[in-house]
Amino acid sequence: LTKAKKASNTSLLYSFSILSVYLLYDLKKKLATCSALIKRVLISESVDPCCKTILQENGIEVTEKQQMTKEELIAEIQNYDGLVVRSATKVTSDVINAGSNLKIIGRAGTGVDNVDVDAATKRGIIVMNTPSGNTISAAELTCALLMSLSRHIPQAVMSMKDGKWDRKKFMGAELYGKVLGIVGLGRIGKEVATRMQSFGMTTIGYDPITPPEVSASWGVEQMSLEELWPQCDYITVHTPLMPSTTGLLNDASFAKCKKGVKVVNCARGGIIDEAALLRALESGQCGGAGLDVFVEEPPKDRVLVNHPNVISCPHLGASTKEAQARCGRDIALQIVDMATGKALVGAVNAQVLVNTFSPDSHQWIRLGESMGSVLKACTASKQPYSQVHVTSLGKWSNSPNMLSAAVVGLLTEGPQKGPNLVNALPLAAETGITVQTDHKDSNEREVCVLEVSVNGSSYTAVGSVQAGVPVLLELNGSVFRQPVPLTGHLLFFKASNSTELLLSVTGKGVLAAAGVLLQSFSASTVSSAEQWYCMGISSLLGDIGALKSLAKEAAQLTV
Numbered sequence: 001l002t003k004a005k006k007a008s009n010t011s012l013l014y015s016f017s018i019l020s021v022y023l024l025y026d027l028k029k030k031l032a033t034c035s036a037l038i039k040r041v042l043i044s045e046s047v048d049p050c051c052k053t054i055l056q057e058n059g060i061e062v063t064e065k066q067q068m069t070k071e072e073l074i075a076e077i078q079n080y081d082g083l084v085v086r087s088a089t090k091v092t093s094d095v096i097n098a099g100s101n102l103k104i105i106g107r108a109g110t111g112v113d114n115v116d117v118d119a120a121t122k123r124g125i126i127v128m129n130t131p132s133g134n135t136i137s138a139a140e141l142t143c144a145l146l147m148s149l150s151r152h153i154p155q156a157v158m159s160m161k162d163g164k165w166d167r168k169k170f171m172g173a174e175l176y177g178k179v180l181g182i183v184g185l186g187r188i189g190k191e192v193a194t195r196m197q198s199f200g201m202t203t204i205g206y207d208p209i210t211p212p213e214v215s216a217s218w219g220v221e222q223m224s225l226e227e228l229w230p231q232c233d234y235i236t237v238h239t240p241l242m243p244s245t246t247g248l249l250n251d252a253s254f255a256k257c258k259k260g261v262k263v264v265n266c267a268r269g270g271i272i273d274e275a276a277l278l279r280a281l282e283s284g285q286c287g288g289a290g291l292d293v294f295v296e297e298p299p300k301d302r303v304l305v306n307h308p309n310v311i312s313c314p315h316l317g318a319s320t321k322e323a324q325a326r327c328g329r330d331i332a333l334q335i336v337d338m339a340t341g342k343a344l345v346g347a348v349n350a351q352v353l354v355n356t357f358s359p360d361s362h363q364w365i366r367l368g369e370s371m372g373s374v375l376k377a378c379t380a381s382k383q384p385y386s387q388v389h390v391t392s393l394g395k396w397s398n399s400p401n402m403l404s405a406a407v408v409g410l411l412t413e414g415p416q417k418g419p420n421l422v423n424a425l426p427l428a429a430e431t432g433i434t435v436q437t438d439h440k441d442s443n444e445r446e447v448c449v450l451e452v453s454v455n456g457s458s459y460t461a462v463g464s465v466q467a468g469v470p471v472l473l474e475l476n477g478s479v480f481r482q483p484v485p486l487t488g489h490l491l492f493f494k495a496s497n498s499t500e501l502l503l504s505v506t507g508k509g510v511l512a513a514a515g516v517l518l519q520s521f522s523a524s525t526v527s528s529a530e531q532w533y534c535m536g537i538s539s540l541l542g543d544i545g546a547l548k549s550l551a552k553e554a555a556q557l558t559v
């Protein structure tokens with residue numbers, strides 16, 4: 001560049017009215033999806049051996065280490081790309097942040113409350129589970145607890161082992177004709193309902209998401225919790241543990257129940273408030289409880305476990321050979337599919353990625369990232385962004401994916417760490433960027449419009465996918481005569497419409513002097529005073545800073 005400046009100073013200064021020379025970027029380098037290679041996986045709990053076998057068969061190195069302390073896990077986790085857990089491993093933000101190479105956390109089971117999903121999402125780590133693998137087992141254990149509660153089977157067994165023959169003490173009650181309230185009508189709630197109906201129970205329930213007509217089709221009448229509590233002889237909960245379900249059954253709700261109501265928690269400790277349960281058991285408001293799960297596991301405080309009307313298990317809902325085989329196999333296959341870019345199944349924090357596994361979407365994602373990169377370069381000196389808006393036009397709406405992809409392009413600093421499709425939107429929110437997306441149906445054009453606002457100014461890129469290649473059609477109002485393929489190294493600059501100018505940049509000008517070959521050239525259709533140009537070039541210019549200052553210097557001169 002220095003040479004170029006010396007050699008062609010006059011023509012350069014004469015012809016340049018470049019305001020800025022923008023970005024050179026290598027699109028091939030960074031497609032920030034999460035299909036990064038998974039080479040090493042740590043299994044930190046007792047997961048079916050088929051999990052290890054499947055991972056190894058697919059070239060993944062597996063280490064099994066059970067009962068690690070938090071400190072041990074934090075010290076080790078940086079060595080792994082993937083972590084497979086059940087419910088006992090607490091994957092806290094400390095663990096996640098220590099996992100500098102971590103790309104995936106696989107939960108061989110359903111509940112992900114032991115994983116800090118938000119922390120993982122912010123770090124761009126996929127969290128996936130195998131939600132249907134243990135449904136039947138958890139439902140069967142729930143039914144077993146309901147039956148045991150009605151007939152005091154565990155207590156009777158203990159008394160027999162004690163050498164007693166106490167027939168009076170264990171007088172039970174039939175399930176037949178009784179009302180079972182099911183809170184949470186998802187996979188397990190449904191299976192519990194249909195099984196208990198075969199015992200002649202009336203099943204009623206509540207779920208804020210499952211539509212009443214859907215649950216009615218499998219025999220569960222839905223109603224509000226206020227209506228449900230007083231009708232139930234038995235209540236079973238099957239919701240995830242989250243703020244809205246913590247303490248769902250509490251002092252106030254127990255007070256609304258029939259005296260002697262029996263409750264089962266085979267979902268998560270804390271959905272039935274443990275202290276309120278104890279009070280209800282002691283007052284007789286609750287006639288018995290079947291607990292598979294506890295707030296603290298194992299529970300140090302044994303007062304509930306030791307209560308005569310409580311029967312309990314050490315979190316055995318999923319502990320069957322069948323459930324473990326399914327969950328172990330499913331999580332291994334899901335990790336392999338993800339790593340090889342075949343499919344993304346079971347991701348709980350990366351819905352946007354699910355659609356990126358079709359070749360079609362892949363190119364649109366590349367387009368979004370590339371347009372983000374282009375606008376990032378055009379606005380480099382003006383950041384931070386205040387708003388990012390993506391509009392998709394076409395037959396199908398891909399704007400949510402495009403939005404994440406564009407944010408990846410806008411926020412990416414280097415090829416390794418930073419934003420990807422998993423954490424793009426949380427990162428944008430954290431950075432104070434307002435994001436917006438919409439879609440307009442159109443049979444004529446299939447394009448994506450990306451608009452970013454920086455310091456009150458707005459910058460726009462319009463792109464599309466043509467013949468399987470992402471292309472840029474417009475940049476800040478300049479419509480390119482030929483679509484610009486967003487591939488390889490591209491040099492964008494804004495300049496007045498002048499042949500001399502172009503020669504000074506290309507032919508014998510700056511690029512030639514820097515030993516860079518011009519591979520393609522796109523100018524805008526409008527011959528306005530200033531317009532955007534894009535050049536495909538053979539290699540990255542070593543010193544883009546020098547080019548920029550040269551241009552800046554030139555721009556200060558009156559031509």
Ligand SMILES: NC(=O)C1=CN([C@@H]2O[C@H](COP(=O)(O)OP(=O)(O)OC[C@H]3O[C@@H](n4cnc5c(N)ncnc54)[C@H](O)[C@@H]3O)[C@@H](O)[C@H]2O)C=CC1
Pocket residue numbers: 110111112131134135138183184185186187188189206207208209210238239240241244245266267268292293315316317318319
């Ligand atoms: N004890 C064990 O070993 C096992 C326990 N589980 C637990 O069971 C839970 C349920 O599992 P699935 O049925 O597979 O999940 P699911 O996602 O199919 O169903 C959960 C249902 O709860 C509903 N829900 C959410 N908030 C609610 C609220 N405030 N009130 C009522 N319903 C609400 C949801 O709409 C959803 O339909 C899991 O989250 C997990 O914690 C799962 C498997 C084994």
Ligand SMILES: O=C(O)C(=O)COP(=O)(O)O
Pocket residue numbers: 086087088108109110111112134315316317318319
């Ligand atoms: O899948 C779930 O949500 C469970 O609670 C089962 O937990 P586990 O895998 O047996 O530790």
